[in-house]
Amino acid sequence: LLVLPTTEENKNMDMVLTIAEAIHDLGIDRRLDPVIAIGGGVCMDIVGFAASIYRRKTPYVRVPTTLMGYVDASIGAKTGVNFAGKKNKLGAYVPPALTLLDRSFLGTLDARQLSNGAAEIVKMALVKDAELFSLLEEHGPSLIEGKFQDLPGGVESNAVGAPSRVLTLAISTMLEELAPNLWEDSLTRLVDFGHIFSMELEMEALHSSKLFHGEAVAIDMALCACLATVRGHIDSSTRDRILAVMRGLRLPTYHELLDEKMALFAIEERIKFSQTIKMPLPVGVGTSRIYDDITSDEIVAALAMAKRLHAEP
Structure with a gap:
């Protein structure tokens, strides 16, 4: 041992x-x-x-x-x-x-660790599964509070089985995306959502304002929701629903370290190692597309939007 x-x-x-x-x-x-x-x-x-x-x-x-x-x-x-x-x-x-x-292990975790993992569930909900998003929207705070164990509720309530259904959908949607491309022969991947800017942010904050991986991913996803709004892929009400779900799961949606310099450097790194940007963005709840035509001006506008929304009460 x-x-x-x-x-x-x-x-x-x-x-x-x-x-x-x-x-x-x-x-x-x-x-x-x-x-x-x-x-x-x-x-x-x-x-x-x-x-x-x-x-x-x-x-x-x-x-x-x-x-x-x-x-x-x-x-x-x-x-x-x-x-x-x-x-x-x-x-x-x-x-x-x-x-x-074994889901019972999750009952030993504190709220921050649960929220950390929940970010990856949000990712799959946004890029692939509207039902999963709806479950997080309805039960998110209770899932964290109940540590993803069975929730209280009557026989007719869908709350009881919500944690199990959420975990099942999170895993099955991930498998659907990974299985056909297990060795990543193709670098065009929906599961890269939330992993464009977060890689730089997580490592930059590692030894200072420590961010868990899921927290960095959540901040990335929030910025991408703003970027999708700037580009016209989603409207502001859909963006606000996305941010509300993340907040309900106690996830951060903004960090001052993710500024213009870091964001543009992350894009340079993405192009360097993946040939093109290949950035997944939501085009609705539970559906997404991959784009290569993201501009610096759009990223700067999204950063300003994210900062403004963070400052609002």
Whole structure:
């Protein structure tokens, strides 16, 4: 048993090698003895990468204990760590032998950790599933308060099964998007929504005003909702509904570090590593499209809108 501080600050090759050394010292059979990662999304990313490189491939099992791990990091084949001050720049596509989901783990989390994971659920609701958005709109605060366990309600109430339905839809929509493109041969991906500006923001704030991954994603999504409004893809009432859902889940929608300089640099990085912008934007509740024609002026206007909305009571 190896207990490690698998936090974003320690998501690096040093931690990977610590795990690899432990695997080596235990002398496990790389075909019969899986490494079991029990923890949050960072834990599963690091352990999965360590297992993928030890003797070229050692099986591993994911057991997520956080909401972020449950609906995001446990889905798909990606593993990885941060490198050169950038998020997840080293990694591999090696799926686990097994993923075990137990919702009761979520009952041990504090509100901030639950909100952190809820950001990835909002992401899938906005890009793909109107029913999921409606459930978050109706039950969001209760989901956080009830820690995604069954909610109180009568036999006829849909509140009782809301947490289970939300988790099921979050995972199934994610799988629908990831499965046809598991190795990311195509970089045109709806699941990149909320991950354009957030990568720079999260790493910039890591050692100062610490932001969890989902919090940075939420701020990115809020900015993108403003950008979609600036471009005319959604109206202001739809934008306000999106922001209200995020606030109901206790997610931040603005951060002063995400300014014009950072936003435009994030776009440069996106183009550098993905050839074009490929930015997913909502065009309605539960539907989205990917755009390559985003302009600097539109981003600046969206930043101003986000700042103004944040300042309003």
